[in-house]
Amino acid sequence: MTITPDRYAAVKARHRAAILAAATAVLTEGGVPALSADVLAARADVARRTIFNHFASLEDVVLACLEDELNSAISSVADAVDRSPTGGAQRGPLDDLETSLRGTDLPRVVSRIARMLEGPGSSEHELRLQQQAMAHLAGPMTEQVRHRHPDLSALDAALVTGSVLSGLTVVARVWLEETGGSLDPAGRRRWEDLLDHLFRTLRHGFSPAPLSPEGL
Template structure:
């Protein structure tokens, strides 16, 4: 108060200061661009998943993908090198459920527990369902077109690399090479039995084909667990 006049003094500088309650956070341009890029990439992959699930095959065009994702052709190629790259990434995401199951069941421990973690993730995954999706995505394998098989192999390689990294990070007490060898043995072994399963079933999903899958997976896990040394039933 002004003691002489009994009036309140008003501080001009304080009066002009912005009210904290009305100040809004302005997202930096770089954050907005990153968020937009992430949305576009997700839209492209979701569109690829939808096109594959609806009908069909790796044969969808760039124009079809751009229309479904509501982006331009140029945006697609800003994120992916080719349609094959889009399909490979979509297939890798589908197979990535193996990694999700591994993370859900992970428990620290010995090298044997590392094996059990990865084997358990394979058992917990509907691999036939995932492979059927990949089969539709690639339109099957044909002798005259190596591309589908190349994408199939790339899908398994990407998943194997990521799973090996996750396993090594969660078992720092173990040799990193052990993690890589273990995952490579199981995942590339899975790729081998998948090929046998596809030859026998053509990716059909029924009780008989699923029973065959479990038989092949049990055989793979047991073979890798026990190795190839001859058993000795007696001493002498």
């Protein structure tokens, strides 16, 4: 029986989706150490070789899963920017970015990604994730800023977006260290406090800590 190109593409897409869905489930349940080719093949109901027809390595599978999570965040951020009000000269790009981040459930995304990366040897994945996050979020967010602020230069749009995202990476790391990614009310309040600190610092600069009596 001859398989037409369209049918072949559909089968290939279905296999890839099944692999990613299975990998996401395994990573959410047990982190990176729980993922193996045998486990993934069984959960996705595909042959081992099918996995490596789609991905060069299991690490690439992990990164593809994280990319899906980030793409979800990208869509939420873009939607939040579109929903935010325009305020003429009184409302700048930093205000739009703050509104968008506060209108997006980023704590849930950050917490899910952290669970997916849990386990020994996850530091390299975390570093690559930060690079992926910058690459994937910066472009769409910069375009949204330029769309809403057409008088802003491309350089300034990229600078303000990059500054926010770099700070957000630090906020996410500190939040995870302090709360363990908890989504309870206390964890969410801490996230909001850290966002407050981030945008206050971006607007007004760093406030040096007062010297202790010993340091005077």
